[in-house]
Amino acid sequence: MEKLTNYTFDEITVGQTAEYRKQITERDIVLFADVSGDVNPLHLDAEFAAGTDFGERIAHGMLTGALISAALALELPGPGTVYLGQSLRFRRPVKIGDEISVQLEVVEKREDKGFITLDCKAINQDGKAVVTGTAEVMAPREKLSLPKPVLPEVSLAG
């Protein structure tokens, strides 16, 4: 069974990096619209989007924010992380089919509270930053290695 493991505060070093990759699909945009309620036609209606400056449907900016949050929760520090804060700058649109690489780097450790600051970059397949920002988390104190939960199957009509 696949496992989720973490890095504890003591194991984490300034300069440590991690990566999390995901390709953005049309299905992701529909699911994100459903869960957030943001049914803006820029994300959902190809004809409308063609008439905007973007020229085609784009993903919700916060969908890339969700990938950054997943990178923190799954990769560095991983399970047991408490999310304290996040800043995000939306720099470029993400389009259907784009391959997003979230790159994390630990830039600060605060021993007193167990807080960690990470630089966060989401880069597309052309090497361009689409979203950048900074995360503040409380790193886990306890080493965890957990079975990776299996989600129920999600299907879309039509």
Place this chain on the structure above:
Amino acid sequence: MEKLTNYTFDEITVGQTAEYRKQITERDIVLFADVSGDVNPLHLDAEFAAGTDFGERIAHGMLTGALISAALALELPGPGTVYLGQSLRFRRPVKIGDEISVQLEVVEKREDKGFITLDCKAINQDGKAVVTGTAEVMAPREKLSLPKPVLPEVSLAG
């Protein structure tokens, strides 16, 4: 047909407010786990979550971030908004069944670039702030009233 309408930069005033409400369901947590890839057991496994400081499954913090982004995209300014930046502080957990009210208030208009800064608060049914932050957006110049897209039906197995 239901319409999405916006406020243009010229229509927006400092102090203007808007609200967007959504109840967080188990289905939302599963969909957010699917779309982000964050299958942390704290969100998905009741038994695991019972053994944590939270005592029960909680929603992904960034799911509330997604509601803030939806409030900006749907309510204020609404369609045609370009998302520039967002800061988020995760203050309290959101649990299944919580009724979240996202409250936006315009705190600054910058005439030169059409930028608007909004104070963002996500409040639970007990009146407690769960997420707070600040959004920076480019407000639309053009008045829009668009048919609200209808999503394909999303279903979960089991």
